[in-house]
Amino acid sequence: MSLKLKALTKSIWVYHMSTGSCNNCDIEILDLLTPRFDVERFGITLVGSIRHADAILVTGALNLKTIPRIKNIYDQAPKPCFVIAIGACACGQGIFAKGPNTPEPVDSILPVDAYIPGCPPKPEAMIAAIVKLIEKLRGKK
Amino acid sequence: MADKIIPIGPYHPLQEEPEFFRLHVDGEKVVDIDIEIGYNHRAIEKISESKSYDQVTFLVERICGICSTSHPFAYTNAIDDLLGIEVPERALYIRTIIGELERIHSHLLWLGLAGHFLGYNTVWMWAWRYREPVLDIFERISGNRNHYAMFKPGGARRDLDEADFPWIKKTLKSLIPKFDMFKGAVIDDPVIRARTEGVGVLTKQDVYDYACVGPTARASGFVMDVRKDDPYAAYDKVEWKVITQQGGDVFAKAVVRILELYESVNIILQCLDKIPKGPIDINIKDMPAGEGIGRHEAPRGEVFHYIMSDGGNSPARHKVRAPSFVNIASNKKAVIGETISDATIILAAVDPCYCCTERMAVVDHKTGKKVFDGQDLVRLSQEKTEKLRRKYNR
Numbered sequence: 178m179s180l181k182l183k184a185l186t187k188s189i190w191v192y193h194m195s196t197g198s199c200n201n202c203d204i205e206i207l208d209l210l211t212p213r214f215d216v217e218r219f220g221i222t223l224v225g226s227i228r229h230a231d232a233i234l235v236t237g238a239l240n241l242k243t244i245p246r247i248k249n250i251y252d253q254a255p256k257p258c259f260v261i262a263i264g265a266c267a268c269g270q271g272i273f274a275k276g277p278n279t280p281e282p283v284d285s286i287l288p289v290d291a292y293i294p295g296c297p298p299k300p301e302a303m304i305a306a307i308v309k310l311i312e313k314l315r316g317k318k
Numbered sequence: 319m320a321d322k323i324i325p326i327g328p329y330h331p332l333q334e335e336p337e338f339f340r341l342h343v344d345g346e347k348v349v350d351i352d353i354e355i356g357y358n359h360r361a362i363e364k365i366s367e368s369k370s371y372d373q374v375t376f377l378v379e380r381i382c383g384i385c386s387t388s389h390p391f392a393y394t395n396a397i398d399d400l401l402g403i404e405v406p407e408r409a410l411y412i413r414t415i416i417g418e419l420e421r422i423h424s425h426l427l428w429l430g431l432a433g434h435f436l437g438y439n440t441v442w443m444w445a446w447r448y449r450e451p452v453l454d455i456f457e458r459i460s461g462n463r464n465h466y467a468m469f470k471p472g473g474a475r476r477d478l479d480e481a482d483f484p485w486i487k488k489t490l491k492s493l494i495p496k497f498d499m500f501k502g503a504v505i506d507d508p509v510i511r512a513r514t515e516g517v518g519v520l521t522k523q524d525v526y527d528y529a530c531v532g533p534t535a536r537a538s539g540f541v542m543d544v545r546k547d548d549p550y551a552a553y554d555k556v557e558w559k560v561i562t563q564q565g566g567d568v569f570a571k572a573v574v575r576i577l578e579l580y581e582s583v584n585i586i587l588q589c590l591d592k593i594p595k596g597p598i599d600i601n602i603k604d605m606p607a608g609e610g611i612g613r614h615e616a617p618r619g620e621v622f623h624y625i626m627s628d629g630g631n632s633p634a635r636h637k638v639r640a641p642s643f644v645n646i647a648s649n650k651k652a653v654i655g656e657t658i659s660d661a662t663i664i665l666a667a668v669d670p671c672y673c674c675t676e677r678m679a680v681v682d683h684k685t686g687k688k689v690f691d692g693q694d695l696v697r698l699s700q701e702k703t704e705k706l707r708r709k710y711n712r
Contacts, residue, residue: 197358201383201464204427211430211446242357272377275368278361297383297464 185231185257186311188220192230192254196247196283198237201297202264206234214300221307232259232290232310235283238266238273244286251287259310260287263303265296324658339649339665346657351650366636371397371471371605374633378623379465381638384427387420388616389638390469392623395550397471400610400625406600407552409473411593414552416459416468417614418582418589422493423452424617425575425582428666429500432572435662436513437700441503448496451489458482473599483590490583497579504572509706514569518652518664521566528648531641532619533574534667538566544615556588568667605629616641659702 195203209216210223224230227250239247251258262283265271273279283289290313293306324341338357342350362381366374378389391413398405426449433441453463460466460476468475504510520530525538535542543560545553561577563570607629614621619641626635653664 197360199380199383199386201386204383204464208446211450212443213447213450237358238360240357240359242359272380273360273365276361276365278359278364296380296462299463 182314186314188222189231189259189307189311190222190224190229191232191234191261192224192227193234194236194247194250196235196237196243196267197240197279198264198266202236202267205297205300205303206236206263209300209303214304216304216307219304219307227254230254230258232261233287234261234263235267235287235289236263238270238276238279239281239283239286240278241280244281248286259290259314261291261293261306261310262289263293264298265294268292268294271296324661341653341658341661343658346659348653348656348658348661351653363636363638366633368632370631371602371633374636375469375471376467378638379467379469381640383464384424385420385616385618385621386465387416387468388614388621389623389640391417391551391614391616392612392621392638393625394469394471395612395614396610396623396625397612398610399612400608400627401472401602401606403472403600403602405473406597407594408477408596409598410552411589412474412476412478412598413469414556415478415586415589415593416466417551418585419452419455421582421617422579423449423456425579426452428575428617429572432568432663432666435666436510437703438503438510441500444496445500448493451493455486455489458485470599472602473597475599477598478593487587487590490586494580494583497576497583500579501576504569504576509703511569512706513660513703514572514663515565515567517568517660518656518667519565519567520648520652524648524651525566528651529644530619530648531644532616533571533578534619534645534648536560536562537570537574539564544613544620548613550613552589552592553585555592556585558585558588568663571667605631618642619645 193203193206206223208214209221216222227233233251233254235247237243251260260283262268266273267283270276270279270282291306291310293302295302298306322343324343325338340352341348342352362377366377369377375390375393378393379386381389394413426445430442430445430449433439433445456466457463459478459482460468520528520534520538522538522540524530525535525540530538530540531542539562541560541562544550546560558581561574561581563574605627607627609627610625612623612625621641622637622639624635624637625633628634649665652667653661656664
């Protein structure tokens with residue numbers, strides 16, 4: 178394992194991007210930081226700036242007003258930067274698939290590395306997804 | 319005077335949905351504020367016109383994840399009003415129990431975030447930790463921690479299991495000492511009082527002018543609660559009181575929310591005792607043409623739904639008015655004249671979907687140079703608390 182990969186997967190710093198979600202996925206992400214789940218044990222923490230992030234957590238169905246903004250944010254991210262789509266809306270637009278203001282899914286705009294379905298996904302599911310992402314990056318199975 | 323602007327947002331929330339506040343500042347003082355919303359627009363009212371009445375219940379649940387009972391509650395009230403039907407009594411109790419459980423988790427969530435903005439991260443962690451038992455109850459009842467899908471036009475979608483009641487009661491009663499702890503932490507702590515008392519005051523007249531609802535109005539002395547004024551579900555069958563405070567400041571809003579936690583537990587315990595046996599829904603055969611309105615007192619204030627039916631399979635028009643829509647506008651009154659370090663907590667005090675603290679930046683209008691960014695503003699707020707803490711020797 179290269180030093181860069183080891184450093185990257187040792188502690189993933191995540192940046193949270195709500196693209197017009199209903200807040201539930203966002204609340205469950207914050208819930209991960211609070212005492213019951215406490216993902217900081219694993220070196221995962223939320224950061225305030227995209228320039229410090231290793232992964233972006235995208236929630237919500239993209240709408241016309243947020244699409245140019247998330248493109249802009251992704252361009253500012255230092256690469257490699259992984260994109261994790263959280264929730265039914267981000268994975269496949271969910272109930273908003275035919276909405277007039279929600280034209281495309283997240284993966285037609287950003288390269289998504291992991292999908293976490295659920296409305297909202299349980300915090301345990303999010304932790305499992307991060308573990309799987311790390312395993313994939315390290316080349317196991 | 320050079321016009322200096324703090325853009326808050328629009329996007330990249332630390333939590334919750336994107337909104338955009340533009341604070342015009344003169345030194346430390348906030349002199350004006352512009353509010354821009356629409357980053358979360360998903361055309362729900364339009365999508366609603368293409369779904370069947372049953373499906374719309376799931377759609378309106380996804381308007382807001384924190385009050386994901388409030389919208390179905392108001393929507394099903396509107397449908398029941400349109401049809402002019404009597405909902406079975408057991409379903410009314412189930413609706414009330416779910417609505418009040420949601421109020422507990424929503425107020426605890428707000429309390430945690432308010433603590434975070436003030437620099438009391440312990441309050442954040444505690445409040446969210448004691449929110450988990452409420453989510454456990456939801457998971458036991460509905461199978462999901464959020465988005466419970468317990469409502470349907472003409473009744474409730476799932477029944478409550480009598481075998482769970484002792485456990486639910488025990489869990490709720492175990493929360494009361496924790497609420498006492500929060501009450502002590504907010505009311506008795508001189509630092510929190512100094513940070514919140516007299517800050518962001520909304521007078522009774524301001525509340526009237528901006529048509530504020532919910533805890534924001536009740537903290538300014540308005541006795542206003544849809545559950546009492548226009549009883550629905552089982553709210554007129556149980557004993558409880560409307561909590562009001564006179565201050566109108568951030569402190570009063572916090573006190574209203576904390577005292578409402580006790581009332582909610584009280585309502586749920588009474589409902590669990592009184593809930594009658596029987597059917598939980600009635601079969602709706604067809605939808606006549608007509609109009610219906612439904613209201614519900616959400617954790618943030620009154621939610622209003624209007625449904626117009628043309629006799630077809632889906633609503634011809636569906637109008638939603640959420641409480642934050644009116645409450646956010648009152649920030650214009652509350653925040654002007656206050657300092658930047660108090661702006662975060664004032665904007666958070668009406669419990670909007672306030673998310674953008676992390677993205678705050680003070681920009682010099684002339685040079686375009688960044689003076690402070692979001693991290694700095696939270697830091698400023700937390701440093702002020704730290705100073706007061708030393709002053710009071712806490």
